[in-house]
Amino acid sequence: MESTGESVWEQLAPGVARRRLPYLDVTIGLVVGEVGVLLVDTGSTLREGAELREQVEALTGRPVTHVVLTHGHFDHVFGTAAFPGAEVYGQASLAGYLHRERDALRASAVALDTDPDEAAAAADALVVPGHGVDGEYPLDLGGDRRVRLVHPGAGHTDHDLVVVVPGATASDPTVVFCGDLVEESGEPQAGDDAVPERWPATLDALLALGGETGRYVPGHGAVVDARFLRAQRDALAARFDAAP
Numbered sequence: 597m598e599s600t601g602e603s604v605w606e607q608l609a610p611g612v613a614r615r616r617l618p619y620l621d622v623t624i625g626l627v628v629g630e631v632g633v634l635l636v637d638t639g640s641t642l643r644e645g646a647e648l649r650e651q652v653e654a655l656t657g658r659p660v661t662h663v664v665l666t667h668g669h670f671d672h673v674f675g676t677a678a679f680p681g682a683e684v685y686g687q688a689s690l691a692g693y694l695h696r697e698r699d700a701l702r703a704s705a706v707a708l709d710t711d712p713d714e715a716a717a718a719a720d721a722l723v724v725p726g727h728g729v730d731g732e733y734p735l736d737l738g739g740d741r742r743v744r745l746v747h748p749g750a751g752h753t754d755h756d757l758v759v760v761v762p763g764a765t766a767s768d769p770t771v772v773f774c775g776d777l778v779e780e781s782g783e784p785q786a787g788d789d790a791v792p793e794r795w796p797a798t799l800d801a802l803l804a805l806g807g808e809t810g811r812y813v814p815g816h817g818a819v820v821d822a823r824f825l826r827a828q829r830d831a832l833a834a835r836f837d838a839a840p
Contacts, residue, residue, distance in 0.1 A: 604616070609763060609769060611628040612625075620671050627759070633661050639674065640675065642675060642718050643714060645678030666776065668701070673722070685729060687757040688728035733746075741764070749797060751798040752790055753791070754791050772806040778802070778812055780816065780820050795832050796836075800829065
């Protein structure tokens, strides 16, 4: 699996890749097994979602079979309806959040310069997860490709979900798609739905999942290492006066 043309997919490990979208520098993750193709987050509009669907099919020769939503903010979920055949996973409380916050998510998208018509269309078509994850859920994509969906704790929201992809061989790193629990291209965003007092401990849980050699994929920005996570944990603890 290689980057092709304007798709700009970055390979992180065999069968594991990600793309940084131009709008808001959102990260999209991709994990390919012998049978299943998993996408992590779906972008900010139905148009972005459709572009991602076409790119993944061009890269892999197969459609997306599984979608994992790392949390409920519009820039990570508004493209989900572009994947009508996929099984959709989220933390157990995400479905309720999306039902409650649909109008607020549309307004947030417009406030951040999404075209109002595109924001309205995405909100109207908003897909809630059919599979809720409470704690941890193993997902078999076929062959030796097994991933773990884990709710490591609250932080950016109370429904953060990460995707842990063990290395295919002993020499391959574990890749952790962190959602917005980790941000590299700016200071982590803490809105009204954040749980800042628990965020540092949740990053400790992430470090336990990926280990010292893990590759940690933030919701926005470049891939980081364990040292970056510890520094961001300490900065969050100082910012919110929470114990690391």
